[in-house]
Amino acid sequence: MTKQSKPESALVEITGLSHGGEGVGRIDSTAVFVPHAIPGDVGEVEIVHRRKNYFLGRLVNLKQSSPERIDPPCPHAPACGGCQLQHMSYAGQVSWKRLQVEEALRRIGGLEVEVAPVLRMSAPIHYRSRAQLPLGGSPGQVTMGFFRRGTHEIVDMQECMVQHPLMVKLAQAVRRTIADLRLPPYDEVRHRGIFRHAVIKASFSDETLMLVLVTRTESIPLQEEIVERLRREVPELVSIAHNINPTVTNVVYGERTKVIWGEPYIYEQIGGMRYAISPRSFFQVNPQQTKALYDEVRRLANLSGGELVLDLYCGTGTIGLYLAKRAGRIVGVETIPDAVSDAKYNAAINRVSSAEFIQGQAEAVVPDLVRRMGEIDVAIVDPPRKGCEEAVLKALAQADVGRIIYVSCNPATLARDLAYLRERGYTPGRVQPVDMFPWTSHVESVVLLSRRS
Ligand SMILES: C[S@@+](CC[C@H](N)C(=O)[O-])C[C@H]1O[C@@H](n2cnc3c(N)ncnc32)[C@H](O)[C@@H]1O
CATH class of the missing domain: 2.40.50.1070 (OB fold (Dihydrolipoamide Acetyltransferase, E2P))
Structure with a gap:
């Protein structure tokens, strides 16, 4: 069939999920993105929009259900834009999230890295704060x-x-x-x-x-x-x-x-720490899984008491402070001034005197900071979805930081940045996805990168 004569609808087998949680199938050789469809579904899909390289479709008649398909537990599911995976079992969601991380690492980063099973919630409801x-x-x-x-x-x-x-x-x-x-x-x-x-x-x-x-x-x-x-x-x-x-x-x-x-x-x-949340400050939205994530960071950091730790994109200082009792000194960097004041306040209420926080953009602050700091044992980066600016990763590599722990909310930019760091002498270990947002398509990951000697 020629491109001009594409059908208005076609029978489509859904074989993947996009990062936005839409089912992905093919009509002839063109990818079609179908909301409310999941891998294993087969159904009639109407083409709603034709873009240059893909179609947007609508599932009009489901002929065969995926084994992971369930009735959405929430009555608002069909209309509400909050959760994208209400029609997928929780087991299905977490295995897909693991696959999504694996695929991004391979496809975007060219990395064959082990991805651990997702750290999932035992009861994935009422988790948002x-x-x-x-x-x-x-x-x-x-x-x-x-x-x-x-x-x-x-x-x-x-x-x-x-x-x-x-x-x-x-x-x-x-x-x-x-x-x-x-x-x-x-x-x-x-x-x-x-x-x-x-x-x-x-x-x-x-x-x-x-x-x-x-x-x-x-x-x-x-x-x-x-x-x-x-x-x-x-x-x-x-x-x-x-x-x-x-x-x-x-x-x-x-x-x-x-x-x-x-x-x-x-x-x-969270764990033994108490964190202040102000009207405008960023705080992780799932307290139970935040503990799982921070525990994993602490395990990977493997601190013995005297280390110098950089906490980049530190928000209100929560991760660095979580590690502070086992570190020598913590230096946090964050761009939002209010978050920096909250980080200082968090250090005070947790009686941590070994932490300091610098306001500024990591890419502007870090190159000079690492030159002044001397030997840095561990750097934690927890950037927004767009990942780290190259200047940050370059500075960490040039400073010969011993270990880098990357916390990521976007597998695509994680893959890009891990590939960059691998080129500069860092080997990524096993990637640990953490399910911070059940019923949505988002996935958080954490991974340790060690300096090749
Ligand atoms: C994903 S949050 C992580 C916060 C914190 N680590 C936590 O666990 O709560 C990313 C943080 O990076 C900050 N940020 C964004 N761009 C930045 C930049 N260029 N330099 C420094 N911080 C930045 C945001 O304000 C936000 O607080």
Whole structure:
């Protein structure tokens, strides 16, 4: 069949999953990406969009189900864009995630590295500690929840199987309060109304909650009444902050945040450490798996007490501080100034005096830093999805850092960076994927690279 006469629909066997969680099959020799389809499914797929090198399809008639196919446990699954793998068994999800890491390492990095079975959750529900919920609708008829997959239409969330139940309770109370007081939610199209987002954070260890109300306006009408009602309905709420975002943008937060009631922080206990979480700081969203991840980093670091450890992309200093009791000195680097202040505060509340934190972009700070620091025993890198800038990896290799521990949330950039480091004398060991985000297509990995002597 010629390219011009491609069928509008075809019988497709799904043989893979994309990193976004769509099933991947072929029509003739062209790849087709099919949401809600998983490997082992066979079905009629309608072509929705034709791109230059691939198609986007829609599963219209499932003829044969994958052995891993299940009924989505969440009633919002078909509409909600939050979880992509609701129709796949948990065992299927984790074996696919392992495969995804293996494939990326081989295909992108040209690396034949052992990938361990995924460190999975024993009960993969109610694991999330943070939610960003857009508000919409009209005064008295407030909708609040998630954007429908690929749109800006708000799906009204009544329950959520991945968030901590207290967060859902608070979300319901926020929606009810704003509706009862007949206050206007934000209207994205006309850039009117007030309430844009409710960001909710939970401490699993303390069973406490923080709420950040993001508004278009400088002030919150009936603020005292809102605070009073929420406190009464949700006694676990200990902190309410207000963020002002007056601009026409998809970005959730504006520049200004102030605490309007209660504590400036909530605290999460991970292992023996206690970490402060502020309205704007980054904190891993799955506390149980964060412990599994940090324990793995600590095991790989294999510290004996006197080592000099670099913690790059350190956020609020959590990984470095987790290792501090077994290290000589920790130096963290992070670009966000608030995160750096939180890192210093975290060091203080955990009585760690051997840690220091530098604000700046790793690629700007590290080359000079490693020259000044002398012999570095261990460097931990935990970059965002785009991976490490070459300047960072180059500087670590030139400084002859003994061991590098790479924590990654993106197998593709992990593969690229491991290949780069291998060229410069580092051998990657066994890669350990950790499932931080069950029911979604995301996978975290950690790996130790050792200097070849
Ligand atoms: C995946 S988070 C890791 C945070 C921390 N290690 C943890 O476990 O919570 C990545 C962090 O890198 C920071 N970051 C992003 N780009 C950076 C850069 N160029 N230099 C330094 N830090 C950066 C982000 O602000 C964020 O805190």
